[in-house]
Amino acid sequence: MNVLVVTDPFSDTAAIKAQMTAAGFSTESVVYVKSARALMDALLIHRCDVIVAEYAIANMDIWRLSTLINSLRFSTQPRPTFLLKETCEIDIPLLLAKEYGFTVVSIDDLAGRLIAVREPGNGRFGGAMNPARHSVLIIEDDKDASLTACHALKDLYDVDVADDGLSGYELWEAKHHDLVLLDLMLPNLSGEDILSNMIVINKHQSVIIVTALDKPRLQHKLLLNGASEYLCKPFSLDALKALCQKLLNKSKLLHQAHYAEAKLNAIRNRVWLLDYALSQNEGDRVKEIMASLKGMLPNNLTEDEKISLIAREF
Known part of the structure; x- marks a missing residue:
């Protein structure tokens, strides 16, 4: 069984690699990617049985990531997808996770879930083969x-x-x-x-x-x-x-509204912290908060949109 691991470019993957080793996967059976383009290339080139993902990579969050994985172009075979709980800024509604075809799991439990997927008869374990089945x-x-x-x-x-x-x-x-x-x-x-x-x-x-x-x-x-x-x-x-x-x-719909409200509150809190860090000239803290905000709001702007924003007067 082969595993595709999707992480942010700046993430420390040591804990994930330890879980892969604990689950009995060799280095050759695990592929790590750190961008949407690399993900698409890997899905086309490598045989992938299971996907493990962080909440957000450089330009895509788990919702868009799952939509991509389950699209007709890449879903020639059903594959369980695990979202690492520790990478989520806010709680993921389980109903929505099921709708999008992924399972939220902590890093410490990852090895056990991967072993269970590999066992005969557990092909549906951990990832929704039919995301709409409640x-x-x-x-x-x-x-x-x-x-x-x-x-x-x-x-x-x-x-x-x-x-x-x-x-x-x-x-x-x-x-x-x-x-x-x-x-x-x-x-x-x-x-x-x-x-x-x-x-x-x-x-x-x-x-x-x-x-x-x-x-x-x-x-x-x-x-x-x-x-x-x-x-x-x-x-x-x-x-x-x-x-x-x-x-x-x-x-x-209720879960979507609740999640959107929780996400908005989390962004509001980080914007306040960013403003405070700027007022205190805490450069390292500013970078840390900006990285957190980018994770919640993945940067998928086109070059034209970026140029327009830079030229805009507020």
Whole structure:
């Protein structure tokens, strides 16, 4: 198995190389690239089974990088892609990472994830072969109802099923599914308690309450407490499919907005630090902050745009 490692030109790759050695990769099976052009050349020239990437290289961030990797020109074969968590300025929403086809992993865990990818039967481990395939958890003690819902959704999503509240919540804790279909009357742990616990951990978690209790007051209470939708039994499977897709689309937009806000706040903080460092004539600090800003806002300006900016009066 061959690995392509994409890093910033100024990055220290010693920790990554140590993980490659720990995973049993020889020097000949790992290719390091430090620009978008070098990445494209490597994808065309070398057989690449796995990609390991930093958040940003000289002129491209992970979102554009993933789009490039998954484009028709380079995606002749599916390949897991790992983003190194330590290189991210802010947290990456897992739902968006899945949408773009990469997995966030810490450097210390990289060797283990690469070994798992190499094992037979784990071809899908660590990277989304189908970036648009989301995960759904059904927590329902009525086996007929859960089986019907599972069959209706399994061709569209990766579906897990639990038949009691405690095992369902533990399964969610382990995987943090993109969408949860939650019954209320459950053994061991009630649906209301599960909802409360989920929302404390992830306020953006999409949850559809699926119940035979058609009570407006209860519906309003659960929606106020974080549920996304309230679906009364019996319901049509077409309605269920449509609602699932609607909520996943909405969740993606919410995560994009949250990520954009977090990124804007991080840039604002660095601009203030840059201004302060300039006022104190801290040249080395200025360079450090500018490098951080470039990582968050990759420089993809054309030469004409650069000339126009230089000539511009503020």
